[in-house]
Amino acid sequence: MSELTLTVMRLGFLAVLWLFVIVAVQVIRSDLFGTRVTQRAGRRAETAARPPQQRQQAAAQDRRAQQPAQNSRQRRGAPTKLVVSEGSLAGTTVALQGQTITLGRAHDSTIVLDDDYASSRHARIYPDRDGQWIVEDLGSTNGTYLDRNRLTTPTPVPLGAPIRIGKTVIELRK
Amino acid sequence: MSASNTTTITSIGAPNRRNTELALLVFAVAIPVFAYANVGLAKNDSVPAGLLGYGVGLGLLAAVAHLLVRKFAPYADPLMLPIATLLNGLGLVLIWRLDQEPSLGTAMAPKQLMWSTVGVALFIVVMVFLKDHRILQRYTYISMVVALALLIAPVFFPAVYGARIWITLPGIGSLQPGEFAKIIIAVFFAGYLMVKRDALALASRRVMGLYLPRGRDLGPILVIWALSLMILVFETDLGTSLLFFGLFVIMLYVATERTSWIVFGLLLSAAGAVAVASTEPHVKVRVTNWLHPLALEHGAVTETAQSRYAFGSGGLFGSGLGEGYSRLIGGIGSKSDYILATVGEELGLAGLMAVLLLYGLLIERGMRTALAARDPFGKLLAVGLSGGLALQVFVVAGGVTGLIPLTGMTMPFLAQGGSSVIANWALVAILLRISDTARRPAPSPAPSPDAEATQVVRNQ
Numbered sequence: 001m002s003e004l005t006l007t008v009m010r011l012g013f014l015a016v017l018w019l020f021v022i023v024a025v026q027v028i029r030s031d032l033f034g035t036r037v038t039q040r041a042g043r044r045a046e047t048a049a050r051p052p053q054q055r056q057q058a059a060a061q062d063r064r065a066q067q068p069a070q071n072s073r074q075r076r077g078a079p080t081k082l083v084v085s086e087g088s089l090a091g092t093t094v095a096l097q098g099q100t101i102t103l104g105r106a107h108d109s110t111i112v113l114d115d116d117y118a119s120s121r122h123a124r125i126y127p128d129r130d131g132q133w134i135v136e137d138l139g140s141t142n143g144t145y146l147d148r149n150r151l152t153t154p155t156p157v158p159l160g161a162p163i164r165i166g167k168t169v170i171e172l173r174k
Numbered sequence: 175m176s177a178s179n180t181t182t183i184t185s186i187g188a189p190n191r192r193n194t195e196l197a198l199l200v201f202a203v204a205i206p207v208f209a210y211a212n213v214g215l216a217k218n219d220s221v222p223a224g225l226l227g228y229g230v231g232l233g234l235l236a237a238v239a240h241l242l243v244r245k246f247a248p249y250a251d252p253l254m255l256p257i258a259t260l261l262n263g264l265g266l267v268l269i270w271r272l273d274q275e276p277s278l279g280t281a282m283a284p285k286q287l288m289w290s291t292v293g294v295a296l297f298i299v300v301m302v303f304l305k306d307h308r309i310l311q312r313y314t315y316i317s318m319v320v321a322l323a324l325l326i327a328p329v330f331f332p333a334v335y336g337a338r339i340w341i342t343l344p345g346i347g348s349l350q351p352g353e354f355a356k357i358i359i360a361v362f363f364a365g366y367l368m369v370k371r372d373a374l375a376l377a378s379r380r381v382m383g384l385y386l387p388r389g390r391d392l393g394p395i396l397v398i399w400a401l402s403l404m405i406l407v408f409e410t411d412l413g414t415s416l417l418f419f420g421l422f423v424i425m426l427y428v429a430t431e432r433t434s435w436i437v438f439g440l441l442l443s444a445a446g447a448v449a450v451a452s453t454e455p456h457v458k459v460r461v462t463n464w465l466h467p468l469a470l471e472h473g474a475v476t477e478t479a480q481s482r483y484a485f486g487s488g489g490l491f492g493s494g495l496g497e498g499y500s501r502l503i504g505g506i507g508s509k510s511d512y513i514l515a516t517v518g519e520e521l522g523l524a525g526l527m528a529v530l531l532l533y534g535l536l537i538e539r540g541m542r543t544a545l546a547a548r549d550p551f552g553k554l555l556a557v558g559l560s561g562g563l564a565l566q567v568f569v570v571a572g573g574v575t576g577l578i579p580l581t582g583m584t585m586p587f588l589a590q591g592g593s594s595v596i597a598n599w600a601l602v603a604i605l606l607r608i609s610d611t612a613r614r615p616a617p618s619p620a621p622s623p624d625a626e627a628t629q630v631v632r633n634q
Contacts (some may be wrong), residue, residue, distance in 0.1 A: 009212045010494035014521060016205055020260065023201065024253055024535050027194055031252070041373040 008116050015103025078131055079172035087168030088114045096133070096172070099124040103165060104138070117142045125157065125170075131155045133172055142166060187452050191252035192244050198256035199240055202339040203233045206263030209495055213271045214328035216496035228270075230288050231287060232263050235294045246301045247610035250403075251543060254609070255333035257536045258602045261587035262290055262595065264529070267495075268516055269590045272509050275501035279505070280304035280589050282509055293599035300603035311551045314365030321359040325418070329408050338409040339582065352414040353584075353597035356421070356566070357604065360558030367429040368395075395438060398422045403446045410456040412447070413569045414579035415630055417562060418442055424561040426552055428544075457579075464579040477503060481574050485526075492522030509590040511582055514574045530571065537543045537564045540605050546612040556608045 010138065082101060084092040094101060094110060101110040104122040113122065119140040126135050136154040137144040144151045145164040163170040207229040214222030222228075236259045243250055270283035304310075310317070328338045328351060342348040374394075402419035406412060423439030427433075451461045462469070467479035473482075480503045487493065498519035503512050509546070518526045540560025547553045566586055573580035584594040 005217055006494055006497070009215065011491065013205075013209060013212055013495065014491060014524050014528070016208060017521070017525060020198075020201055020205060021528050021531050021535070022531075023198065024257065027191070027198065027253055028538075030533070031191065 018106075025158075053123075063082055063138050079133060079157075079174055080109075081173055082125065083173050084111070085162070085169045085171050087166070087170060098127055103170070104140075111170075113165060113168055115166040115168050117169070123151075123163075124166055124171075135163055140165075177479045190248055192240075192248060195243070195252040195255060197239060198252065199236045199259060202256040202260035203229065203236050205260055206267050207219055209264065209267040209459065210270065211266060212494075212517040213274070213496040215495060216494055217271075217274050218490060228266070228287075231291075232266070235259070235291060237470055238535060239294055239297055242298050243299060243606060248605050249613040249615075250606040250610040251539050251613070253539050254536060254602055254606055256400055256589060257532050257539075258359040258599070261529075261532055261536075262293075265588040265590070265595075268288065268513055268588070269509050271520075271599060272500070272513075274496070274518065277501050278459070278508055285592070286590050286595070289595050290599075292592070293596040296381070296596055296598040300600050301607065304604065304607050307604060307611065308549060310361045310604075311365050311368075312554070314362055317358045317365070318362040321355045321362055322401075323413070324355040324358065325405060327351055333410070339411045339414055346446070347463070350584075350591065350593040352411075352417070353593040354600075355414075356562045357559065357597060357601050358420060359418065360425070360555060363425045364551055364554035364558055366394075366442060367554055371429040374426065374435075375432055379556045389632065392438075394605050395422065395426065395435070395442070399446065402443075403450065406450045406452060406457065410454055411565075411582060412460065412579060413573075413583035415585070416443070416569055416581070417565050419446075421562050424565075425558050428557045429554060451579075460579040460581065464576065467576065478576055478580055481512050482576055484512075484515040485523075485575065488519035488522045488526075490523050492518075492520050492525055496521050509584075510584050510587065513569070513589045514585055516573055516586075517577075532568075533563070533567045533586070536560075536602075539609070540558075542586055543605060543609040543612055547608055548612060552608045552611060556605060559605055563598070563601065 028079065034140055072128055079096055082094045084090055089111065092111065099110075102121065102124045103109055103111050103113055103118070104120050105113055105115070105118050106120040109121070119138075119142070121138045122140040123135060123137050123144040125133055125135050131158065134154045135144065135146060135157050137151040144166075146157065147153055147161055159174060160171055180415045182263050196560075207225065210228055210308065211221050214220060214225070214474075239255055239259070243255060243545050248433075266283060266286055270280050270281075273281040278381075298505045327341055331341055339350050340348045341351055342507075381491035398419060402415040405414040405418060409415075419439070419520055420443070423435060426439075427434045435577055451457050463476040463478045467476050467482065469476065476599055479518050484498065484500050484503060487499065498516060500508055500512070500516040500519050503515060508516070514526070517529055521529070537560045538565065540556055544553045544560070547556055563586055566583055569578070570589075572578040573583075584591040587595060
């Protein structure tokens with residue numbers, strides 16, 4: 001074998017070996033995963049595309065869901081806090097101290113809802129004279145739901161009953 | 175708070191990368207085949223006759239492993255299998271190349287190909303039967319007993335080349351239980367530290383910027399230290415001892431985030447190594463060779479110096495495959511312990527660095543798996559396994575290049591040795607299993623049944 005061929009093979013082999021290393025590093029580069037931070041505008045386009053799917057899935061589960069909804073019987077004892085149990089604000093709690101709580105996208109609301117389906121002044125929750133907490137829809141576009149019923153008049157809120165506004169679910173708890 | 179700068183954090187799942195893996199695997203099989211042809215052309219002026227058989231053999235192993243990963247671990251890391259295949263293939267070529275030197279004894283390459291097949295078979299067994307790595311957590315203390323038994327067993331067998339790290343089974347041959355103990359001990363450490371790490375991390379006093387653990391929490395590290403010293407004394411093997419203790423210190427550090435453990439570990443291992451090196455004759459010889467490589471020994475310089483001559487004669491780009499003189503390295507280890515010297519001579523600094531980078535990438539993928547894993551046991555196990563691999567590469571490469579005293583360990587996948595290649599394939603399989611679990615997209619939350627009514631956008 002001529003000296004030249006062997007030299008070419010020697011350098012060629014090194015080149016191929018390094019090419020593998022470089023390709024491997026490129027694979028690592030394209031393999032990054034983790035979390036992505038998006039601006040709110042970007043997220044809106046994304047969520048707008050989602051509802052049809054969710055609607056289908058929700059429709060399929062509609063009948064089964066009827067039973068658990070009846071569990072929310074009214075119990076003794078006054079609620080002490082309001083808890084956001086679902087939606088982008090999930091986990092938020094507000095102590096109930098006899099004040100009126102306003103819900104909506106408006107910035108001066110007690111709970112500012114970052115929810116595409118909420119109106120700016122969506123609903124309010126306030127205690128009546130007996131200390132019973134009342135939820136009232138403030139003429140919102142998509143409505144406020146207590147359990148599965150759309151509110152038309154101010155309605156007393158039982159302990160633990162879900163109040164739904166868009167994707168947000170709020171409950172009163174002890 | 176203005177609405178315009180509200181941000182949302184969504185998670186991006188790792189994509190399924192099986193096709194990338196396939197492409198890289200084809201590459202990883204082609205490189206050793208090229209090397210094989212290169213050796214044949216350089217040594218015998220002809221393409222070796224076994225080229226087709228060898229290429230098909232390696233390709234089949236890779237294909238079977240890939241198909242099983244596709245089936246059983248579809249989200250696993252795309253790089254580990256190709257890198258392991260490439261290193262194993264390069265190792266086979268280098269062993270075959272050294273077989274061409276009559277002075278180095280019987281041919282080892284067919285045997286190594288057989289062991290590689292067994293290794294891939296074990297890889298497949300682990301892939302198929304280990305559905306979830308957390309099952310291993312149940313065997314925390316059993317694996318401690320098994321690992322100790324494996325580490326202690328070689329004491330009862332005769333020393334081979336001065337070190338008692340072999341078990342000889344009549345009819346089957348000899349195997350190095352330390353290679354398997356490496357995996358099993360990582361399982362034990364992961365299970366143990368997951369439970370105890372709070373006690374080890376939180377109960378401490380701060381002295382001079384270091385968190386000093388309480389005296390009673392020092393118990394485990396002292397026990398492991400004593401055990402690794404006993405390995406050093408009774409098996410006279412620096413490598414196993416260093417691997418065993420180093421693995422514990424790495425995992426302890428990762429579990430507790432306390433730098434003080436590293437400081438303690440380094441102090442303890444330095445003290446132990448110095449004490450044993452000044453008393454134990456076999457270890458003493460190794461240290462003397464390391465400090466004075468050019469001293470004459472049986473009328474020639476030491477093996478340490480000979481391996482450095484090999485690196486020197488290789489230079490930057492190497493002499494070319496099949497054109498080196500690594501047969502001149504005396505002693506017995508030119509196909510196993512000193513295989514890196516052949517790499518350094520025939521592929522030069524450029525090739526050696528590429529090979530070391532391949533190990534680095536494999537270890538990096540292991541650490542990345544640990545970062546991505548969702549359960550603490552999987553995290554610690556992935557760190558332990560890749561840390562063990564890293565320590566082994568360091569001990570061997572450091573020994574051959576003269577950074578630390580030489581010890582009888584094998585370069586994972588590259589060096590000749592059945593136990594090593596089998597155990598490392600199993601190790602890669604466990605890492606792939608953890609990475610499959612870690613990268614599998616999280617199941618999407620079930621849609622709320624009452625969501626429909628409130629989420630209708632009405633046209634006004």
